[in-house]
Amino acid sequence: MTFEGYTLPRVQGWTRIKPRIFVETPLPSKKVSNRQSLGGLGLIIEVRGVVEGVSKSDLGTKIEEFESFADGVERILDLGLGSPFDALMLDPEFEKDSPLLARYRVRFVQTKVVVEEEVYENFLTYMESDPNNRITLTATKAIFTGLTLDEHDTYLADDKGIDHFLGDFEHLLDLCLSGEIQYGYMATWALGNVLADLDDPSILNELYVGLFVQGDNPYIDAYEIYNGDFNVLGIYPLSWGTTYYLKIIRSVDQYRLEIYSDSARTNLLATLGPLTLQAIVSYRYIYAIQASHIEAMEGITSGFVENLALQEE
Secondary structure, three states, X not given: OEEXXXXXXXXXXXXXXXXXXXXXXXXXXXXXXXXXXXXXXXXXXXXXXXXXXXXXXXXXXXXXXXXXXXXXXOEEEEOOOOOOEEXXXXXXXXXXXXXOEEEEEEEEEEOOOXXXXXXXXXXXXXXXXXXXXOXXXXXXXXXXXXXXXXXXXXXXXXXXXXXXXXXXXXXXXXXXXXXXXXXXXXXXXXXXXXXXXOOOOOOOOEEEEEEEEEOOEEEEEEXXXXXXXXXXXXXXXXXXXOOEEEEEXXXXXXXXXXXXXXXXXXXXXXXXXXXXXOOOOOEOEEEEEEEOOOOOOOOEEEEEEEEEEOOOO
């Protein structure tokens, strides 16, 4: 363990006192949002070890050298874990066990919190087709209110370029349904090659995750559309007002949807699929919302999607 080239003497252990807490900072002019640590300081690391000398004067000299780094100057602390960071060293505490040995305890405070480019898509840069004003946006959240079953050309999508989604991928998305009357259907994530609502006949190939309601009960499903034919991965019941955390995965020719109850995606509720795809199709557009225009009947869907992460380098 080093502090700007100075090797801390005989380290016996270290403890992280304060975890870093991040908050999202949307940047409307960019395709992704940023995140940064909450507050001015980050980690606090407490290090324990022993200083040894060959004589009393030698021990005193080594302690003085150690103490000299508690001078209010930022230096790079390297814990040996591959991610050095800027820190201040606070005054070390020493306890002499013998004339030639002193135990120490010292804390380092991270001073410059690195602003990391987050993977969340910026919805403010997406193409929004919303003739009936059903969609409200922030940088990382899209709220849909009162989507009916007769929403022609209503979607929120981004053009990533021809053949952008060609190989394997793992996309993350959070979603919640907040209210519905009788019946509703929409896609909350999709990959396609045309810009249109979900029921447009020009859609021949698409992958999508759908939300629907039957008998006042909400569900999620997922489909492959290939040459106009629909192949379903499965269906899973949801609860009103509950946020779900998705992983949408294509690996070679396998397509599946994983549904979690927590943002860390450690508590798996269900897996839809895997479905063996009819073909590995490359896609250009990604949708966060894709409404339906099945027919003019009563059915209103409301909720939100947020934190769409493509996890691309």
